[in-house]
Amino acid sequence: MPTTPVLEFRDIARSFRRGEPVLSNVSFSLAREEVVALLGRNGSGKTTLIQIAMGMLFPHAGTVRVFGMSPTDEPVAVKKRIGYVAEQQILPSRSTIPDLMAFHRYLFPTWDVALERSLLSRFGLSGNSSRMSHLSKGQARQVALICAVAHRPELLILDEPAGGLDPAARREFLETSIQLLNREGTAILFSSHHMSDVERLGGRVVLLDEGKVRIDDDLDALRESYCIAVIPRYAAHAITTIEQLPECLKVHQQYTDWHAVFRGTPQSVQALLHDTFGLKHLQCATVPLEELFIELVGGERTAEAL
Amino acid sequence: MRRNLPSFIAVLFSIFGALSLVVVPRLAAEQALLFFIVIYGAIPRRGSIFEASLPIRGREIVAARVLWILALVWLPIVAWLIATVGSELRALPVAMVLDAGAVLTLAVLLPCAIRPEQVDEPPVWLTALLWIALAAPSVAVARFLPPVVSMATFAVAIVVTARWIWIRVPGSLEVAPRKTLKEKPSNLARSLSTIEPAASGRAWKPLLLALFQGGKNASGNQSYSILIWYALFLILGLTNENSFVALIYLMLPLSMARQGTRWLTAFPISNRARLWCVLVPGVFIALGCVGLGGLVSSTFFRNRMSMSANAPEGSHYRDDLTRVPLEFWHRATGEPVIRAPWGETAMADTLSVLRVELQNPYTTNVGNSPRFVEWQLHRATTAVYGLPMTIAVYRSRKAASTLPPKAISSQRMQILNVMTLIGIALLLAFLVELSQRYWFEGNRLSNYIVQSFFALFLLSPIAVDWIYAKYPMSSVTRSIVEAALLRVSAFLPASLLALTIISALPAIAIYAMLQWQFDRADSVEPRRSESRVGRFLARPAPFFRTS
Amino acid sequence: MHLLINPGDDLPIYRQIMRQVMDAIAGGRLTAGERLASHRELSEQLVIAPLTVKKAYDELEALGYIESQRGRGTFVNARLPKVSRAVRDSQLLDAARSLLSQAYLAGLRYADVLKVLADANHDLTDEPTRTRRKES
Numbered sequence: 001m002p003t004t005p006v007l008e009f010r011d012i013a014r015s016f017r018r019g020e021p022v023l024s025n026v027s028f029s030l031a032r033e034e035v036v037a038l039l040g041r042n043g044s045g046k047t048t049l050i051q052i053a054m055g056m057l058f059p060h061a062g063t064v065r066v067f068g069m070s071p072t073d074e075p076v077a078v079k080k081r082i083g084y085v086a087e088q089q090i091l092p093s094r095s096t097i098p099d100l101m102a103f104h105r106y107l108f109p110t111w112d113v114a115l116e117r118s119l120l121s122r123f124g125l126s127g128n129s130s131r132m133s134h135l136s137k138g139q140a141r142q143v144a145l146i147c148a149v150a151h152r153p154e155l156l157i158l159d160e161p162a163g164g165l166d167p168a169a170r171r172e173f174l175e176t177s178i179q180l181l182n183r184e185g186t187a188i189l190f191s192s193h194h195m196s197d198v199e200r201l202g203g204r205v206v207l208l209d210e211g212k213v214r215i216d217d218d219l220d221a222l223r224e225s226y227c228i229a230v231i232p233r234y235a236a237h238a239i240t241t242i243e244q245l246p247e248c249l250k251v252h253q254q255y256t257d258w259h260a261v262f263r264g265t266p267q268s269v270q271a272l273l274h275d276t277f278g279l280k281h282l283q284c285a286t287v288p289l290e291e292l293f294i295e296l297v298g299g300e301r302t303a304e305a306l
Numbered sequence: 307m308r309r310n311l312p313s314f315i316a317v318l319f320s321i322f323g324a325l326s327l328v329v330v331p332r333l334a335a336e337q338a339l340l341f342f343i344v345i346y347g348a349i350p351r352r353g354s355i356f357e358a359s360l361p362i363r364g365r366e367i368v369a370a371r372v373l374w375i376l377a378l379v380w381l382p383i384v385a386w387l388i389a390t391v392g393s394e395l396r397a398l399p400v401a402m403v404l405d406a407g408a409v410l411t412l413a414v415l416l417p418c419a420i421r422p423e424q425v426d427e428p429p430v431w432l433t434a435l436l437w438i439a440l441a442a443p444s445v446a447v448a449r450f451l452p453p454v455v456s457m458a459t460f461a462v463a464i465v466v467t468a469r470w471i472w473i474r475v476p477g478s479l480e481v482a483p484r485k486t487l488k489e490k491p492s493n494l495a496r497s498l499s500t501i502e503p504a505a506s507g508r509a510w511k512p513l514l515l516a517l518f519q520g521g522k523n524a525s526g527n528q529s530y531s532i533l534i535w536y537a538l539f540l541i542l543g544l545t546n547e548n549s550f551v552a553l554i555y556l557m558l559p560l561s562m563a564r565q566g567t568r569w570l571t572a573f574p575i576s577n578r579a580r581l582w583c584v585l586v587p588g589v590f591i592a593l594g595c596v597g598l599g600g601l602v603s604s605t606f607f608r609n610r611m612s613m614s615a616n617a618p619e620g621s622h623y624r625d626d627l628t629r630v631p632l633e634f635w636h637r638a639t640g641e642p643v644i645r646a647p648w649g650e651t652a653m654a655d656t657l658s659v660l661r662v663e664l665q666n667p668y669t670t671n672v673g674n675s676p677r678f679v680e681w682q683l684h685r686a687t688t689a690v691y692g693l694p695m696t697i698a699v700y701r702s703r704k705a706a707s708t709l710p711p712k713a714i715s716s717q718r719m720q721i722l723n724v725m726t727l728i729g730i731a732l733l734l735a736f737l738v739e740l741s742q743r744y745w746f747e748g749n750r751l752s753n754y755i756v757q758s759f760f761a762l763f764l765l766s767p768i769a770v771d772w773i774y775a776k777y778p779m780s781s782v783t784r785s786i787v788e789a790a791l792l793r794v795s796a797f798l799p800a801s802l803l804a805l806t807i808i809s810a811l812p813a814i815a816i817y818a819m820l821q822w823q824f825d826r827a828d829s830v831e832p833r834r835s836e837s838r839v840g841r842f843l844a845r846p847a848p849f850f851r852t853s
Numbered sequence: 854m855h856l857l858i859n860p861g862d863d864l865p866i867y868r869q870i871m872r873q874v875m876d877a878i879a880g881g882r883l884t885a886g887e888r889l890a891s892h893r894e895l896s897e898q899l900v901i902a903p904l905t906v907k908k909a910y911d912e913l914e915a916l917g918y919i920e921s922q923r924g925r926g927t928f929v930n931a932r933l934p935k936v937s938r939a940v941r942d943s944q945l946l947d948a949a950r951s952l953l954s955q956a957y958l959a960g961l962r963y964a965d966v967l968k969v970l971a972d973a974n975h976d977l978t979d980e981p982t983r984t985r986r987k988e989s
Contacts, residue, residue: 018749035902056571056830065800072825079574090569094519095512103512107574174900182893182903199860202902220908223865288861 004068005029006187007053007153010181011062022048023211024061030187035203037219038191046191047087050159054084055188064157080108084146087159087231089140093133097125097143100132101150105148108151116150123172137164145173149180156180158190162197174200195264195290205289206227209297214249223286227266228295229273230283238277247272250296261295261302320821364423364479365472372418379410401453408460409444413437415467423472431530517587519566532566532587535559536595543599548784550595553730554764556589560735563588569831581824589731595726604715613690613712618657618666627697628668628682632785633714633792634689638663650678659782660770689713714788717802720793722809729813736820737763739827866901870909878918878929880977885931889919899973 007030015021023045030036051057052064054073055078064071071078091100097120105111120126132140145161156177162170174197180186194199195204198205200220205222207215215222226249231239233256242260243251244281247269249261262269266284272281287295322387366753383403416436421429428436447456519533535558542552567583575583619628635657642654642665652674656667668686670679680697687695691710703709713719741756798805858869877883889895892910896903910927915920917934921927956966 016744016750035904051830054572057828058826074575076574079572084572086572090572092512092516092519092569094515099511100977103510106510171900175897178896179901182896196860199866200901202866202905220865220867220905239890286863288863 004091005031005033005065006034006067007189008065009053009062010048010054010064012046012049012059012064014052014057014059021211023052023059023208026208026211026213027208028213028216030189031182032187033185034153035190035201036190037198037201037203037205038208039198039205039293040208044297045211047159050157050189050191051209054082054156055079061287065272076169078185080110080151081154083151083153083156085141085148085158085161087163089132089137089144090145091132091140094131096129096131098129100143100147104147104151111151115152116146116189119146119150119176123169138166138169141165142169142172145176149176152180152184152186154184154186156188156190157187158188158192160191160193162192162194170194170197177201189302195288195293199289207293207296214296222289222292225265226292227260227262227264227269227284228287228291229260229266229269230254231259231260231279232282232298235277235279238279242273242277244274244278252295252298259295260281261292307420313598340805344752364475364477367473367479368418368475372414375414379414380407381557383407393501401457402448405444405448405453405460408457408464409440409448411464412444412460412467413440415464415471416440418471419467419474423476424480433729458724472550473715513570513583516569517563517583532559532562535562539592539595542600543596543601544603548597549593549600549786550730550767550787551725551781552593553727553734554768555744556592556731556734557738557760557764558593560584560588560738564738568829568831577773577825578821580829581821585732585735589728589735593731613686618655625670627679627700628666628670628686630666630668630686630690631712631714632657632659632664632685632782633788634666634668635664636667638665644682646678646681650675652678652682659786690757694717714792718795718805719791721802721806722795723788725806725809725813726787728789729816732813732816735814738824739820739823742831743823743827855897856899858901867905867909867912870895870906874909874913875918876977878933883929885929887929889927891926907942943944 005174009029010027012023012026013021014023026045026049027067028036038049040046048057052059053066053071055066055075058072066078067081069078086134095103101116104195105113105116117126120128123139125139125146127143128135132143141161141164149160158177162173165173177188178201181188181282188201188203190201201220205215205217205219208239231242231251236258239251239258242248245262247263249263251258251260253259262272262284266286269283270282273282273284328723336612347386352709382408387400387403417428417433420432420436444460447459451459476674518530535555537560538555539552542555543549563584563586566587567580570580570583611626613630638654638656642656644654644667652669652671654667654669656663656665656756658664668682668689670682676697683697683700684694690712692713693710700709737760741751744750767781770783771781794809795805799809856870856873858866860866862869864872873888874883883889889910890898892903892906895901895906899906910919910921914921918930919927920930951967953963956969961969
């Protein structure tokens, strides 16, 4: 039974300077209870995409729909059901924590005070009535998380939420998100650089590279159906042909050898390379997410770097 | 180095202040004061954390900044002194200007004397308090002591403060420890008891506070600097009859309010509410302060001015009686000759403003008869005050300071003035929104173009005033506006209510346009590179070598 | 049921869960008919996504190790699946080859490998008995 996706991007394009698109042709969607991890290098357009989802930026092309509505046309109806943690601290610095909580309570009709209290005590912030500017960065993040989560949103958007948090705080962040996912069926869109967090939250991975969607796949499929093959120096003549293979995603030079990212299991890729080019005994393996990420979007590295 | 628009404008105004002191001293006398205040509307900073981490001695960092601001203060004064050496253009006594310079120097130095070992400057309220505490004694010293003694007093104060700072600033500036509150057990009980929904007043407290938090102080933290602008606007209202001058400075509270309310876009607040969150602190309260100042000044310092007080000087007058302000002049058609019903004539005074010939229809020449003068005064007072007066009545009332309010201050005119002010302010806000828009999918107008445009837009009235500044106190642009409003007022219905509604229509239309554009604008600002000109102007020159 | 997962491991998380559940069943720590933690409980306990738990359980169920009963939970199957002998032998052969290759590279000999196997067997099956011996 098809239901309205919670969040839907269709052919989103956006630029800040003529001729330099920050996002082009970005399309994917998020259904209820789904988790999507938005990965990409710094400056690849993740925050821009998230801001478009929140209605803070207008896309120059394409459409964005949240709960079936446009976030720029109906900001109030949409934002009431979203929990948002921004990359930079945006909460007013001179408000105290209790004042902020009261403010949110007023704006969000579904605010759950018991949940607010329990989260405050779990993060060790009960009874803390200092101003936001007097809190440490991690504590401020935690307050932002409570503000985003305590009204039981249907969509949680986290823009690098764990930046600057110590590992224990990061774990608490994850726990809270997972609890929300379990108990409310909240869909989660988050961007993060901590691959272990991405692995834990599971779901799909959308990889942005220079504003385009490079990969939109299930996390486990990424782990198991993508592999890296090392093409040694003596086979360098075959590189251009290898690049054009449909299963090959990227080839780049790594010191004196070449790395090729393939879609397929190591066995099938080894067989493919053997059949097509007669290359034998090539190193080919699945790699953890972090390595795959670096291989796909990392920069060129040659031996003369230093 | 932050918020280049205010720094840029501040420097621009200091330059204009210098020029205006030189060129048009009488006109600029009161505006210059405001220029000087604007210069350190950007409160003097001691140094950034970045600088504190460099191998530069603490004293040098502080000195560099302080000297830069003092240069902005003293440059115009010195320029003025040199330019007007020996000439009669020196409308202000030298001693007064030097005293003003000394007071400003103290105002810059004193905040640096508080906790001089820290990189951060003291909080805004403390600085404001300090300045207020400085104001009264300095006015007293300047007024009541003979010039030499007062200069000496100020000089001593400056030297003592500077020395105190110099001694106390350490080799390396510290960063203030972050204030944290210890958790009190009583707070725990209090927070547990806030299960019931809070009173809505408390809920809106963060919003209300944040509305006024748009300014950034030097350390880049949000601060209530917009309040300083409200104080300045109040002073403007008190000292200046021309409230349109406030529009020139309105850019700053407006941009502060825009900055300070950006965080609201993440919340379920309608676009209209967000726009009002910008307009109320940025436009309406600012203009309200000007209005309040004007109200106070007209209530307490009731200065019923004679007709000729703001009038252009002419050459044909028999005596000062029938010179009227520019807004009551008529368009010149053909020969500037005034003909009385019985045939007596006079040559009218003419003035060419922006290629339009204007003439004073109430001029009296030296050779005219008393009857003619009486007739002209009758006509002039009817036009200006709304009731005819004879020479004797006029003179006696002028002597007793019981002249009635001018036509331009009538209630009708006040309403029209307010509506025009609001309309132009909203237009300004609209232009600001427009200038931040992304045109053609990808380009925003460059910073240079935007800043130049606004500088032009806002400074052209001042420029016009300079060119035609042939008389003190009033301004040509204001006269033009008042004259237009007088004509409009003649067309509109008599009832005040109808007048209000009709005159509000343009402002409402502009507001609708503004709201429309605001709905379609991005609400976040991507990281933009600072304008090179602004960065250059805001950076103190590297006076000191790093050790 | 005490599981330990490592997000940075070579194996995806769901496979780690599968491996540990299968080890527990093999070692007798999970007995037939015992109830496993629900998706939600396990996800909150390990701080992982519930879908990952679901995937692990689904795979285990497909392999025949566990069985999920609507409304009542997930239970260990009473009868372990019968893997065909050929598949089983080839799987074991691969694992054995890998073990021997590792050992020979480290300089061990066949006799040492047998000792290591015995120790591993102890760990897998005899843990309860080992603790009992300590107590007595």
